[in-house]
Amino acid sequence: MRALLSALYGLAAYLASQAALLYFIGFSSNLVVPRSVDVGPSAGWQEAVLTDVLLLAVFGVQHSVMARQGFKRWWTRVVPPVVERSTYLVATCAALLLMFxxxxxxxxxxxxxVESGPAVMLLWGLFGLGWLIVAVSSFLINHFELFGLQQAFSPLRGGQPAASEFRTPLLYRCVRHPLYAGLMLGFWSVPVMTAGRLLFAAGLSAYVLIGIAFEERDLLRLFGERYGAYRQRVGMLLPRLRTFHPAGRRDARPATPHTHRTGG
Structure with a gap:
C-alpha cells in the first residue's frame, strides 16, 4: 500500500510540475495565460519592484536550498527518500504559483x-529553441529521475532508485549546463523588454548563476577529479573550442538544474 501511495504521489507531483512549467513558459512570454510578467494588476513601481524581488527571492531560496545535499540528508529523515524529489517539485510548484x-x-x-518582422521572428525562434533545449536536456540525463517518477515508482518495481551516473550525453559534451543555457535563452529572447520583464530575466539569470556555483560544488564533492577535469575542458553555458567528444565516452555526470537539476 505504501508503495502504491508513493507512486500516486510521485505521479501527481510530476503532472503538477509539468503544468507549472508550461504556465511558466506562457508567463515569461505573455503568451496564452491570463496573467503574465507584463499582464496583471497595476501598482506603483516601488511596490511592484519590492513585491517582485521578494517573489524571485522566495523561488530562488526554495529551489536552491532544497536541492543541496546537506538539506536532502536532513529532509530524508522527515520524508521517505523515494518521494524526496516529488516533494521538492511540490514545493517548487507552490513557489511558482505564488509568483504567478x-x-x-x-x-x-x-x-x-524590436518591430522589424524578421528580427521579431528570430527572437521568438530563439525563445522556442531555448525551451526546446531545456526539454531535450532533461531527457538526455533522465527526465523521469529529474522529475521524481523513477524514484517514486521504484518500490512498486521492488527495487531502489538507481545511483547517479557519471556521463556526458550529447549536449553535455558541448556545455556543462545545457538545461540552464536553454533557460537563459528563453528568458532574454523577447522582442519587447519592459522594466518588469528585465527584472524577471535578470533575477532568474542571477539565480541560475548562483545555482550553478552551488551545484558544481556538490558535483565536485560527489565525483572529485573526474568532474574537475570535465569542468576545465567544457564550457559552463557556452561551448569552448574542441570540447565535443566521441558519443560513447563516459567521463562526467551532466550538471543539472537543481530544475533543476529545473532543479537540483
Missing amino acids: RCWLPIDTPVVWR
Whole structure:
C-alpha cells in the first residue's frame, strides 16, 4: 500500500510540475495565460519592484536550498527518500504559483522594442529553441529521475532508485549546463523588454548563476577529479573550442538544474 501511495504521489507531483512549467513558459512570454510578467494588476513601481524581488527571492531560496545535499540528508529523515524529489517539485510548484498569483507588472520604461518582422521572428525562434533545449536536456540525463517518477515508482518495481551516473550525453559534451543555457535563452529572447520583464530575466539569470556555483560544488564533492577535469575542458553555458567528444565516452555526470537539476 505504501508503495502504491508513493507512486500516486510521485505521479501527481510530476503532472503538477509539468503544468507549472508550461504556465511558466506562457508567463515569461505573455503568451496564452491570463496573467503574465507584463499582464496583471497595476501598482506603483516601488511596490511592484519590492513585491517582485521578494517573489524571485522566495523561488530562488526554495529551489536552491532544497536541492543541496546537506538539506536532502536532513529532509530524508522527515520524508521517505523515494518521494524526496516529488516533494521538492511540490514545493517548487507552490513557489511558482505564488509568483504567478502575486507578480506585479512594471510596464515602463520599455528597455527595448524590436518591430522589424524578421528580427521579431528570430527572437521568438530563439525563445522556442531555448525551451526546446531545456526539454531535450532533461531527457538526455533522465527526465523521469529529474522529475521524481523513477524514484517514486521504484518500490512498486521492488527495487531502489538507481545511483547517479557519471556521463556526458550529447549536449553535455558541448556545455556543462545545457538545461540552464536553454533557460537563459528563453528568458532574454523577447522582442519587447519592459522594466518588469528585465527584472524577471535578470533575477532568474542571477539565480541560475548562483545555482550553478552551488551545484558544481556538490558535483565536485560527489565525483572529485573526474568532474574537475570535465569542468576545465567544457564550457559552463557556452561551448569552448574542441570540447565535443566521441558519443560513447563516459567521463562526467551532466550538471543539472537543481530544475533543476529545473532543479537540483
